[in-house]
Amino acid sequence: MNGWGQISKPKETGENTDSPDDGELSRETVFKTLGSRRRRYVLHYLTQVDGPVTVRDLSEQIAAWEHHIERRVVTPKQRKRVYTALHQTHLPTMDRLGVIEYDKDRGTVAVTDHVQTFEVYLDVVPQDDIPWSQFYLILGSVLSVLVVVAALGFPPFSYVGGFGYAVFVAVSFTAAGVIHTIRDRRTLIGSTAVPPEIEPPQELAEYP
Structure with missing residues (x-):
């Protein structure tokens, strides 16, 4: 059992249902974002900092979280592996969905005002926690x-x-x-020093 709440899987429409003037993200966008651990890590880090961050810094911190080590001991190989995945897949996807603003030329990333939507959907419960x-x-x-x-x-x-x-x-x-x-x-995105280790429900895990 987990604490993600009863959220039905949205229908596939083939179109982005978000609008810049909506003030919130669609359910499908939330599913696509939270279905990936690295995307959750991106949100967790970006909500802790004030303003844009470089993809290099973001990659280094995510690599530290993934390997359960201090950021200062992250190796260039570990950071580069995360950097490549973020640059090629995760950041462009999140930027297209309106979750973040990704400036490829400057190599910087920042959250949008839509990030507050995730506090509504994300009521996560860490593994082995109390039901x-x-x-x-x-x-x-x-x-x-x-x-x-x-x-x-x-x-x-x-x-x-x-x-x-x-x-x-x-x-x-x-x-x-x-x-x-x-x-x-303590389980809200960005509210703790280290992201909570969670197991998303099957419907979230199915999103690439």
């Missing part, structure tokens, strides 16, 4: 059973009054909500 829908179901079930047992008069649960249980339930859900919110912020 929150199941967590809230279990939490609600446990608290419900606890209240029912107390209401039936079984000690020691019956020793606590109704107000005490109301406070306990409220505090439990508030605490869970706070933790959930903090973890969600």
Whole structure:
């Protein structure tokens, strides 16, 4: 289970459905972008910097993330491999979709205002993380059973009054909500030093 949400796969129209005046990207564009780990890395890095960056710097940082090493120890071969893929495939595609602005002559890249769209679609959950829908179901079930047992008069649960249980339930859900919110912020693109390792759902993985 993952936290990408229930997004149906868009129909293939053969046309770019985005418009510069729309203020947001189409669902198909989001799928095409998030379906590639390197494109997610591009967005993650660009949203952390202020203004355009060089493709060289971008390639070096992505190579560091992919090899789980410090940026300063990235080898020229590792950087060049990423640079070639970005230059030939990923950056032109993202530029055409309106996700970034890629200046081939200057060798610079910058995000567009459309990047905010990804905060709507991207509710990612790292591998081995908590499936929150199941967590809230279990939490609600446990608290419900606890209240029912107390209401039936079984000690020691019956020793606590109704107000005490109301406070306990409220505090439990508030605490869970706070933790959930903090973890969600850590999985948004650009919100952490290192991109979250995620496994996209099948419909995203099918996009080249």
